[in-house]
Amino acid sequence: MHKQQLANMAGLIRTNIGDGKLKRTYLDNAATTPVRSEVLEAMLPYFTQKFGNASTIYSYGREAKEALEESRKNVAQLIGANTEEIFFTSGGTESDNWALRGAVSANVKKGKHVITSSVEHHAVLYTCRDLEKQGFKITYLPVDKDGLINVKDVADAITDETILVSIMHANNEIGTIQPINEIAKIIKQKNPEIIFHTDAVQTAGKIPVNVNNLGVDLLSMSAHKIYGPKGVGALYIRKGTRIAPFMTGGAQESSRRAGTENIAGIVGFGKAAELAECEQQEQYERLTLLRDRLMQGILNTIPYTRLNGHPTLRLPHNVNISFEFIEGESILLNLDMKGICASSGSACTSGSLDPSHVLLAIGLPHEIAHGSLRLTLGRENSEEDVDYVLEVLPSIINKLRQMSPLFAKRKEQPKNV
Template structure:
């Protein structure tokens, strides 16, 4: 039986078209884009073309506003470190408690080793940012506000356009980690006040190991990697031409399928949620259901632990993920769900199903078919599950 892959927020399959676009650049067109001969200029032209494709996907005014990096994490690090380096006297960062570790771990490190003051803005039970607290945290010392566009675990979308304006009112730069948003929702940076935006190839059917940082024209940038003149001196190192070209192709495809993502994929996701919620007692959807990515469903099952669910789903040929303690090797469940104050009884049993344009109705039906018996089997083994006593007392957190 064909496996059902519903872990597209972790990574996606590289599209056939993307692979085809990349292949010539490993062999026939292997040149170094910087070289002064035909081998080089062919590659240079293709890299420039890819920049244009990515520019269109995020609605940037100029193609040279795109700086290629090795991954989303590098882009996030570059944005924050550069903002601190270019603005002497501004030594504070405003971010949120639900950011990806690519931002949070860097902020922890800067706080500890360089005395940078970090403001971590909380979220409410639906995962919505406390915009008031955000506004109050911004000030004349803020170098940069870095807030994710969409949350990787719940899909909750933050009001990025407004947050960028507020940062500018305080004279600070604004960066967004849009790794989960790019390719899933329409983005137009030119019309916004966003200064920097991180994206990652492997979340949109391009290969792993390629990312980009959008840097608005006029925003000063200090490189993390110094060396050659590649990327206009903003990121030294020989261009990863095959992957850059793959990312360009993937960006073009993502634009083509944007409507499909918003309609068909969203309908698949909703069908999965409805199907599970109707058939399984004591579970609920986490996050801001009205403002979230069309592809992400995060469902918390009470009284059981996520790893067991994932192992049983895997046996049924279904791939999903959890922020549970056991899968990450820590004792705490997902920092995102804890920040939302999802009770421990459910936070450990939260499962994320994330779709892509490659999923079908049949996939959804197979999951709906498999989940109820898995949950029942694990609850039977749980010392906390008391059957009817629990179902009658159940209060969905987000009624």
């Protein structure tokens, strides 16, 4: 779509939403979630009355330190970890960076080989590219058409030089859940000293995540994916795992991540983790029903569509579908004009015109990968929201296809690719 067309459409969106008459339907919960009222209420005192530095020994500092450790306990309980194994960061990206850079730095004398997958978040992939420039060898494992890693591929890729494996728990774009426990067993059978990291930013608080059941040594999390504040996350580091500090300059986080702690943010993360643990099963069941209703509704009513990701081994809130003959950006803008917020992939790459690396990795051609839509449900969504999407989306797709020269030239083929 041309820049001028995009600008004109964006102007219409601002006009329609600005009049206050359009109902907002938020379906991009994989990108971020609103801070829950309970979380905000827990955070507020730590901006004003309880503003102490947790490194000081007087009452204000002790108060902040107690809140810090209580939050650490809540986050640890969410993933079945010990409290002392949780280290707070600025978010999932920092946690991923620390996991990779810290692990290779501390273990470089044992080897310089890292294994990851072709569908990781860019926080992992770009870090791996940087490590390659530093002389490390990186193996990028392929995935099948549903986005799944073949466990045998992991086993075959391990060499005497392998020091780290990083495979995400579930994909942020297509929602496929990886067999992390099986991968962990293979790694430890091959070499117990290999460090295994998983990016659980999209899974912690949404599906059962227990570090002991998964068998991982390092695990990344982020608060704003579970109705907590932005700018705070955590890295789980199994006791005994060799990993270098990420930031130096102070004794915070057991001298592994220096800098005055974001107490308000950490308190918010702790409260969000506590609530997520209590409500996880209920939300999982509810969102799975909504997801399937939305997924089947789109596939059954709109021709030339394809579900991306595994049909059952997927996150309970994720629906990712490709629409032939049209571009994802135009779908998003038309949905926004109807008050529906969605995405075409990772929020971290939403400004890019390149097709999703995840969709290319599962075998989609560029032209189909460009026409993809990700709808991710949350705790505030209802059947009414799903039905609204199913009401407006078919006409949007039909309108855009009528404008598409590719659609006009289509050849006879099955309706679902």
